[in-house]
Amino acid sequence: MKLSIVIPCFNESATIEEVIAAVLASPVKDKEIIIVDDCSTDGTREILNEKIAPLVSKIVFHDVNQGKGAALRTGFQSATGDIVIIQDADLEYDPQEYGKLLKPILDGKADVVYGSRFAGGESHRVVYFWHMLGNEFLTFLSNAFTNINLSDMETCYKVFRKDIIDQITIEENRFGFEPEITAKVARLQCRIFEVGISYYGRTYDEGKKIGWRDGFRAIYAILKYNIFR
Structure with missing residues (x-):
């Protein structure tokens, strides 16, 4: 089966080549x-054009910065594989773990797989306590509405x-x-599996972008896609 790897990218000049x-x-x-590329302004676009374009299947450039969800929407529309995986353009997640993420789908057991940073015994960098607490709260709230028992709703590694x-x-x-995609795969009654993954979290000095406003939007999205749909 062919795998489509969709990589949303914004201002990742320090990590994109690696x-x-x-x-x-x-x-x-x-x-x-x-x-x-979601309209990067730090030289990422030049790296993609000059160094990376010959190595990959396709690069799409957004003319206006829209956000990760918009970049994924574009990427999903371009994907031609039988299975699609999301890969962030930073160094927090390890592509060497694709095999175990794909296994439940290849075995015919799953439709969707989440790579959980909180399940299993893989290594994790120790970073922000409040991020962990916020993640646990958002996952709990999402689970309460979807009636599924994920341990890491906010993970990057999602396979479909x-x-x-x-x-x-x-x-x-x-x-x-x-939370939107989680609500929608739950509504489709997909067979969802979780697989424990390693995680090397970045600090804000190293380029982490998610902030408190995104947490409030996640709460809004949980309510919107579970109650009002």
């Missing part, structure tokens, strides 16, 4: 790599059968994507 090298070295052979993602219209432009 991330693409890691994705290329991942254990999946039949794969396409789709990068969506392509026929599942094709049934979903992404409306959120920023980080509200995470």
Whole structure:
């Protein structure tokens, strides 16, 4: 089965080359790599054009910064594989773990797989307490409305059968994507699995972008896509 790797990217000039090298070295052979640059202004676009374009399947450039959800919407529309995985353009997640993320789908057991930073015994960098607490709260609130028992709703690593993602219209432009997609795959009654993954979290000095406003938007998205739909 062919894997589509969708990489939303915004101002990741410090990491994008290393991330693409890691994705290329991942254990999946039949794969396409789709990068969506969300109007980067730090030199990322030049790196993509000059160094990375020959190495990947497709690069799409947004003319206006819209957010991660919008970049993923563009990437999903471009994907041609049987399975789609989201890969952030930073160094927080390890492409060497694609194999175990794909296994439940390849075994015919799952439609969707979440890579959980809080399940299993993999290594994690110790970073922000309040981020962890906020993540746990948002996951709890999402679970309460969807009636599923995820441990890490906000994880980057989400894997979908392509026929599942094709049934979903992404409306959120920023980080509200995470609770939105969770609500929508739960409503489709997808078979959802979790797999424990490692995690090397970044600090804000190292380029982390998510902030408190995104937390409030996530709460809004949980209510919007679970109650008012």
